[in-house]
Amino acid sequence: MAASEGDIPAGGGHPRREAPSPPGGASPGQPRRILGLKVDVDTRRGMEEGVPSLLDTLTAFHVPATFFLSFGPDNSGKAVYQFLRNPRFLFKMLRTNAPGLYGFRTALYGTLLPAPMIASAFPGLCREIEARGHEVEFHAWDHRAWQDTLARKGAAWIHEWFLRGFAAYEEALGHRPRAFGAPAWLLTEEAVRVLRDFPLEYLSCTRAPAPFLLEGTGLVEIPSDLPCLEEVGGRNGVPRILSALDSGGDHILPVHAEAEGGIWRDAFVEILRGAVDRGYTIHPLSRIATDRRCEALPGRPFRSALLPGRAVSCSV
Numbered sequence: 396m397a398a399s400e401g402d403i404p405a406g407g408g409h410p411r412r413e414a415p416s417p418p419g420g421a422s423p424g425q426p427r428r429i430l431g432l433k434v435d436v437d438t439r440r441g442m443e444e445g446v447p448s449l450l451d452t453l454t455a456f457h458v459p460a461t462f463f464l465s466f467g468p469d470n471s472g473k474a475v476y477q478f479l480r481n482p483r484f485l486f487k488m489l490r491t492n493a494p495g496l497y498g499f500r501t502a503l504y505g506t507l508l509p510a511p512m513i514a515s516a517f518p519g520l521c522r523e524i525e526a527r528g529h530e531v532e533f534h535a536w537d538h539r540a541w542q543d544t545l546a547r548k549g550a551a552w553i554h555e556w557f558l559r560g561f562a563a564y565e566e567a568l569g570h571r572p573r574a575f576g577a578p579a580w581l582l583t584e585e586a587v588r589v590l591r592d593f594p595l596e597y598l599s600c601t602r603a604p605a606p607f608l609l610e611g612t613g614l615v616e617i618p619s620d621l622p623c624l625e626e627v628g629g630r631n632g633v634p635r636i637l638s639a640l641d642s643g644g645d646h647i648l649p650v651h652a653e654a655e656g657g658i659w660r661d662a663f664v665e666i667l668r669g670a671v672d673r674g675y676t677i678h679p680l681s682r683i684a685t686d687r688r689c690e691a692l693p694g695r696p697f698r699s700a701l702l703p704g705r706a707v708s709c710s711v
Contacts, residue, residue, distance in 0.1 A: 426643035428675040431683050432460035433599055433619055435576065436652040437538050439469040439511045440501050445656025446520060450527055452660065456667050460650070461680040462524050463534035463576035463599070464514040466563035470505030470539040505539065513538075518567040525568070530679045532599075533572040536560035541578040545586060553589045561593065573681060576600060580619070580709035582697050587611045597684035599647070601697055601710045606645075606687045608694035615684045615692065618711075619649040626704025629654075630662040637669040645683070 434449060436442050442464070453460055504510050514521055524531050535541055536559045545553070564572050575590065577600035590598070590612055598609055603618035627635045640646060648666070655663035670677065697710040 427645070428640075428643045428673060429645045429683065430640070430670050430675040430677050431617070431645075431647040431680045432458070432650055432677060433576065433647055433680060434460050434462045434650045434652060434655075435534055436462060436464045436514065437535070437578070438465070438471050438501050438653055439504065439513050439516070441652035441656065442513050442517055442520065445652030445654075446524065448656040448660060449650070449652055449663075450524065450529075452656075452664060452667070453529065454527065456671065456677075458667065458677040459529050459679045460677075461530040461532060461574075461599075462652075463532050463574075464521065464564075465535035465538045465578070466514045466533075466560055466567070467512065467536040467538075468505065468510035469501065469513050470510045470537060471501045472504045472506035472508065472510075473539050473543065474502075515563045515567060521567040530681055531564075531568060531572070532574040532576060532680075533560055533564050534576050535578045536563065538578045542581060545581055545583055548583075548585070550585055550589055553586050554592065557589065557593055573597065574599060574684070577710065579707070581707075582710040584611075584696075587697070590614075596681070599680060602700075602702055603711050606683075606692055608692050610694050610696040615687050616697075617647060617680055617684050617687070619647045621646050621648045622702075622704060623649040623651060624654055624659050624662055625651070626702070629659055633662050633665050633669075636666055637673075640670060640673050640675065643673075647680070647683075 432453075436446060446462070449460070500508060521531055536556050541556065561571065571594065573596040575593075575595055575598055577586070577598075580600060580602050582600055587609065588611065595614060597615045597617055598612065599617045599619070600609075601616055601618040602620070603616070604620050606615060606617050608614065609616040621636055621639055622632070624630075624632055624636075626632070636648070650663065699708045700711045701708045702711070
């Protein structure tokens with residue numbers, strides 16, 4: 396049974412950079428146990444309501460996360476066009492209780508309601524994330540546009556999308572991002588070529604089982620290898636995620652502010668508690684990327700695949 400919000404361990408002040416445990420979360424002779432939390436913020440509601448909720452949860456567990464923020468307009472309402480083109484998308488929205496996750500207004504943004512700005516509208520909250528010991532990286536300018544139209548866009552459109560997003564990031568935080576996490580884990584060859592024009596330290600754009608060097612960029616790719624709650628049935632999928640942690644190793648958990656910071660907060664608490672009980676040390680993604688640079692990682696291009704629980708293909 397999922398833990399309730401009242402079961403969150405007591406804690407106050409700012410979280411420490413790592414959970415208290417032996418280096419690498421492993422005893423001698425045992426596989427190391429390292430977990431990274433990749434938090435994507437896709438919507439206005441996720442930024443305004445989900446992020447503060449997640450910050451409280453992370454503080455209670457004294458663990459860091461890496462937040463990938465969308466800075467531009469919330470055009471979530473334009474997802475309605477996916478219903479007509481892709482029946483799997485409609486089924487996913489029904490299966491995951493999209494109205495509960497995203498709210499009624501979100502479903503109208505960019506169509507019947509104006510598209511409000513997401514992280515750009517909350518520069519103070521952007522800085523608070525960093526002040527409380529977490530990382531802020533770049534996720535999107537217009538998340539919906541990337542997700543729905545990237546395959547048809549050329550270098551000029553992609554370059555402008557990045558320019559607008561990076562400018563908004565710098566205006567809010569006063570420095571440049573170190574990493575990019577592609578919306579919906581979606582890349583194209585043209586997007587990879589454009590990425591070379593921007594000074595980044597690492598990427599987190601795919602759903603692969605292990606880190607690699609993304610061909611054409613020279614950058615370490617830190618993929619999300621665990622499923623997100625939306626793909627495994629929400630609260631009912633917690634045992635599946637925890638079972639993937641039983642054997643140890645390095646893992647990245649994809650988290651969505653709208654979900655784990657909202658109606659599935661108790662499920663997120665259960666996952667964090669399960670990870671701590673299994674001896675995992677929780678690191679920010681920048682540290683994981685730095686550690687992987689010291690290894691002889693394989694280089695390869697991304698591929699596309701339709702993963703279980705997803706409505707559209709993503710990069711792997």
